[in-house]
Amino acid sequence: MPHAHAPDGTPLYYEVRGSGAPLVLLSGQANSRRWWDPVVADFARVFRVVTLDWRGTGESxxxxxxxxxxRGFAADVAAVLADAGIGRAHVYGTSMGGRVAQWFAAERPASVARLVLGCTSPGAPHGVERGPEVRRALAQPDQDAAARALRELMYTPAWLAAQEAAGREEFATLGDPSMPGHARRRHLRASARHDAWDALPRIEAPTLVVHGSDDAFNPAANAPLLAERIPDARVRMIPGARHAYFEEFAEVATPLVVEFLQREEEDE
Structure with missing residues (x-):
């Protein structure tokens, strides 16, 4: 079981599958590599895919x-890629993983071939924060109701109903249940304190910003903010999608990202 070690010695679990150009997938806040379980096999048919457990999650x-x-998580990503013998990779980060990817690309330009930022934000000081009604729904004392609110922020009602009818009860995007309380709180604080606004213009990699048009968890208005700040970035909105667009709308999102990442190889 491969573990890299962060600069402070923290063991970082990761997995590598597939072959081809390296691609590292970065998951959301308080989630492990399992975030990508619904789609990782599709990417591994084309790329050598690296997924990792953030510190505080999974087997890290x-x-x-x-x-x-x-910013520290970005250093953890660098440690994982170094341990895997990968000097340069495509980077696809979603939600908090997209925030980490911003730092990684800005501070390590030679390590990033192409960059995809999904359902993410430049950070509270300059980004568009979720509305008070969303905050109230997630913070309500009824834990079942709060969990239901989170599911509905991630997925459309019709899709959730279909999953329920099929007997599905677990979703890989709703948080790592094994996380201790201190790690969950520190993840929340890390994401809330993110501010890469001044670093974004330093990103050199060709960049695609992807967002669900109906994302209220991380408002879709953040997508054009990122694209305007990053040189030559482009935006693709996925109509009707919410925060977990990459799973529910995988038939649209995965080919979109794969085509963008492969374009570099064709141009070379």
């Missing part, structure tokens, strides 16, 4: 220290 270490930040 769970230090109760001030080592959790989106």
């Amino acid at each position: 270490g769970r230090p109760d220290t001030d080592s959790y930040s989106t």
